[in-house]
Amino acid sequence: MPPVNLKRLAQELNLSIATVSRALQDSYEVSAHTKERVRALAAELNYQPNAYASSLRRNVSKTIGVVIPEVNNHFFSLAINGIEEVARQSGYHVLIYLTHDDYEREVGITQYLTGGRVDGLLMSVASESREFEHLQKLYASKPAIVFFDRVCEALPTAKVTTNDYESGYLATAHLIEAGCRHIAHLLVSGNLSIGRMRMQGYQAALREHGLEFDETLVLTGDADDERNKERIMDLLRTRPEVDGIFASVERLALSSYQACKELGRAIPEQIKVVGFSNLGVASLLDPALTTITQPAYDIGRQAATILLRAIEKKKAILPSQSVVLKSELFARRSTAR
Amino acid sequence: MPPVNLKRLAQELNLSIATVSRALQDSYEVSAHTKERVRALAAELNYQPNAYASSLRRNVSKTIGVVIPEVNNHFFSLAINGIEEVARQSGYHVLIYLTHDDYEREVGITQYLTGGRVDGLLMSVASESREFEHLQKLYASKPAIVFFDRVCEALPTAKVTTNDYESGYLATAHLIEAGCRHIAHLLVSGNLSIGRMRMQGYQAALREHGLEFDETLVLTGDADDERNKERIMDLLRTRPEVDGIFASVERLALSSYQACKELGRAIPEQIKVVGFSNLGVASLLDPALTTITQPAYDIGRQAATILLRAIEKKKAILPSQSVVLKSELFARRSTAR
């Protein structure tokens, strides 16, 4: 049997393709009676418009891309939930790309995306990325871009972030007030603005509480959890005075737990730990983990909303549309006195 | 400046569009010299083919869809990792759709997907789905489909699952051997084959160990964690003899922890818990959770591999290509004697 497309509908109804197309779009140029006939047959034959033909003609794909480091991470999976939610409501489709924090992959992916496959892009850059030329190229190739969390400051577009400086400050101050004097800071990349902000908050809190910043207590992790754990253990062994850990990313907080377990250091008695985390089970950990929790779901929603609004209005996205949401500190047993 | 497409390249090189197209595809019908010229200019202008025009013409989109209940779940996020991995390697793009275990959404999404937007589909059906007519329609509309984990048995296509019957048996036997005599079974949907299998394993283990099956100890949860917790608490209050819980899905295991905490029941002294889970931090919970862990990443990889192979060969997918992977039991403190 012939495929069910506009031509097929037109033939069966003795109409032109143009009229059928317009009828389905509820155009004012076609009579109510005809519209009804068209819709009836379309429903009966279960007509589904060819998305590619439509995209080609209109130069609009009703698709957005999401480029993130990983999905097996509560922050990003919650963000995706938010993104998918608003995309679906607006009839948009969501393409997903994972960089695994690998610079090469990120470059490859952005290559793809300069082809006009997506109308817009939501992005959280890979921690390894030091060069942003690929992002510049991507930006030049038109699609609307909104960065979230791990932003690229070099591009003049909207960014959705959290109050990272304050959060870093808050986490550190919380440890100090709990009695810590030698606080290690675990982060994942020094060249991400988000990491720098948290670091500055950390430093400011130390300074204002009369503690001096010791850069040998700063440890930069990577994507390998096992290695991170080893390095944390090394740090704890060589610097036995460390009595607090501020992990600026979930994975490193968990690796710290592992490290302490293996070394037999008691949390919170010997070492207190606070970490950025969206772990739903933080309160069920042993001991319950004190967290700085980002409103991941809302971040996703906001970023997607800004993006879609710009796409629909065919307007460029401005940095002035940037949003800063607030993270929250949940004090639990891992930082109890 | 004019857009950079085949026409533009052709003009600048004094060639026909056809030749340029063929050159870029490394066709044997174009000379090495010309190919080189074309490639050079394409690279210089950063030419990216229009994916929609190409898809329209070839009737192939190089895109697969992934339809799952949620992404904020370790099983699915790991599976996505596997899927994205093999898709990327083969040059495929991944569209993602979340059903939130909602039947209506699943129907809506499958509607979309009958439009030929994707070459193939990976699916894990929503727990609420009782009717599968929408899946039948989808199946009839051609795209290759592979189910994983939460399969729809009614469709004659490949399925990637785990040994759910054995796992259910194993988990239950493990509890019994740890001394439990009144074991509750928490599941999420009785009409999913996966749930039935686990249930049967549970029953078989009871039977073979001389315990009788008590259906009032079976609790069917839903998507609302708070309500699930309440219901578990109700169960534990009205049936104080319950000394073991087998949660056939991660969320319910965690809700059980919450419930026990609120009721002051000690795990594992008073109640032992085992649950299906891909939680990386299971060992860091209080107490460490005994889990049945599915090879989620491999499931994703396998399912995607089967799907892509079928797409590339343009062959229908047969049930005979189904794969059953093995889950593993990790005994931890939550089931210690």
Place this chain on the structure above:
DNA sequence: GAAACGCCCGCAAACGTTTGCGTAGATAAA
């Protein structure tokens, strides 16, 4: 009565690619 207008609808071009077919020119075979 002609002119003007509004309602419906069809024609055909366009979006950027791919691909079957045709062919000009060069070389080889007869």
Place this chain on the structure above:
DNA sequence: TTTATCTACGCAAACGTTTGCGGGCGTTTC
């Protein structure tokens, strides 16, 4: 010289949709 073979390329149709333009027909306006 003629014929056949091959290489390298161009022409044009096709994929399914959207949309500017034009026109037939009926109603209103002066």
